[in-house]
Amino acid sequence: MGKLRKIAGLAAGAVAMGAAAMVVAPATADAAPVPCGRKVAACIDLSANRAWLMDAGQVTYGGVPITSGRPGYETPVGTYKVIWKDIDHWSKPYNGPMPYSVFFTDSGIAFHEGSLSELSHGCIHLSHAAAVKFFNVLQPGETVAVQP
Incomplete structure (x- = not known):
């Protein structure tokens, strides 16, 4: 029932404020500071277990939860x-699937769909929705920053 109230409240707010006022940010955006510079397309904060997609220093998606290397x-x-x-x-070395992989090191480290409760063999695990988004947005040649 709580979700229904939130959805109904959002709809009522949209009617009261007008549809244009409701377009503010992606639903997954959060207020955590992004530790990367303006020239990156993706930012990873290993200590916060978060990742973002960026454009000219602005967050376009995230921060989303991640898991990283054990x-x-x-x-x-x-x-x-x-x-x-x-x-x-x-993955041939680990004999397992890596759906929606976006590779950013020569050693095989990638963003991909994976467990958010188990650490990886070095890759950045994302939820299904986040993996699809990162896969669709990031292109070869774009910059990925990994912060400690």
Whole structure:
């Protein structure tokens, strides 16, 4: 019932304020500070377990929850370029699926759909919705920043 009230309240607010006033930000945007510069297309904050899509220093999506590399498989910190993408990649070393992969290191580190409760072998795990969004938005050559 609480969700229904929230939806009804949002609809009533939209009618009262006008539809144009309701277009403010993506539903997943949050107020956490983004630790990356203006020239990145994607920003990862490993200590906050969050990632964002960016355009000219402005958040276009996120921060979304992530999981990253477990001990011994830490996600490398630094600035990278998107190298390639594979919508249905299969990891040969770990014998498992990596749907919606966006690779940004030569060693195989990627954003991809994965568990948000288990740490990875270095990749950035995203929810299904976030993985689809990152896959559709990020293009080869765009910059990814990984902050500690």
